[in-house]
Amino acid sequence: MSGTGGMADASTRRQELAERLGAVRERIAVACAAAGRTDAPGLIVVTKFFPASDVRLLSGLGVRDVGENRDQEAAAKAAETADLDLLWHFIGQLQSNKARSVIRYAAAVHSVDRLSVAQALAKAAGTDAERRSGAGLPPRPALRCFIQVSLDPDAGAGGRGGAAASEVPEIAARLAGTQGLQLEGVMAVAPLGADPLAAFQRLAGISADLRADHPGASAISAGMSGDLEAAIQAGATHLRVGSDVLGPRPPVR
Numbered sequence: 431m432s433g434t435g436g437m438a439d440a441s442t443r444r445q446e447l448a449e450r451l452g453a454v455r456e457r458i459a460v461a462c463a464a465a466g467r468t469d470a471p472g473l474i475v476v477t478k479f480f481p482a483s484d485v486r487l488l489s490g491l492g493v494r495d496v497g498e499n500r501d502q503e504a505a506a507k508a509a510e511t512a513d514l515d516l517l518w519h520f521i522g523q524l525q526s527n528k529a530r531s532v533i534r535y536a537a538a539v540h541s542v543d544r545l546s547v548a549q550a551l552a553k554a555a556g557t558d559a560e561r562r563s564g565a566g567l568p569p570r571p572a573l574r575c576f577i578q579v580s581l582d583p584d585a586g587a588g589g590r591g592g593a594a595a596s597e598v599p600e601i602a603a604r605l606a607g608t609q610g611l612q613l614e615g616v617m618a619v620a621p622l623g624a625d626p627l628a629a630f631q632r633l634a635g636i637s638a639d640l641r642a643d644h645p646g647a648s649a650i651s652a653g654m655s656g657d658l659e660a661a662i663q664a665g666a667t668h669l670r671v672g673s674d675v676l677g678p679r680p681p682v683r
């Protein structure tokens with residue numbers, strides 16, 4: 431079938447994405463009804479490993495929020511789709527030295543998992559604001575920051591899966607006290623093999639504690655393809671769904 435033209439391929443892919451996206455939206459609606467929720471959570475479509483052409487098709491299907499977990503891949507796709515009205519969510523582990531790059535294209539970072547990352551983002555936001563003002567550019571909207579917490583009771587503090595609940599107040603204070611950053615709320619991934627509902631209910635408790643100090647930081651980023659129903663039941667405000675919209679990811683590179 432080579433050489434028969436990308437147009438047919440694009441329309442097939444568009445159809446496939448439309449169907450998958452429709453099915454996920456339906457699942458969200460059903461889960462909201464079951465949970466008695468009238469405030470539907472926002473859907474972030476995670477496009478990691480898939481080409482910018484898919485991002486473009488998704489935009490045409492009404493998707494505005496897209497998620498990526500690697501800086502290089504995200505920066506390239508954001509540049510390729512700069513003509514579209516998209517909000518990029520960085521959801522992967524963030525190295526401090528990538529903060530300056532991420533701040534240029536991301537509307538939100540869901541993976542602030544330690545104080546050093548909050549500090550790197552604060553510094554990057556300051557440098558970027560100075561550069562923009564020097565160049566006569568308008569300031570950017572504040573970068574929306576989620577604190578990623580670990581819901582794995584076996585993981586020690588400083589593990590790769592997020593901050594310990596006890597570390598949240600210090601990270602939150604740093605984010606909330608920085609111009610150019612906005613403390614949005616918490617984020618987590620359900621631990622493998624655990625009951626996702628119980629895990630997300632723990633997250634809801636951590637969110638309530640955070641809101642006691644920071645009433646505006648009410649966002650809860652939780653729920654992926656396999657556990658979005660549990661996340662909705664536990665009060666998630668942002669879902670991050672990849673494979674159920676895009677299809678199975680190619681094997682890890």
Ligand SMILES: *Cc1c(COP(=O)(O)O)cnc(C)c1O
Pocket residue numbers: 476478499521522619653654655656670671672673674
């Ligand atoms: C990849 C990824 C997702 C999406 O996962 P799916 O199972 O494909 O829906 C969500 N959150 C994070 C942090 C991810 O890395």
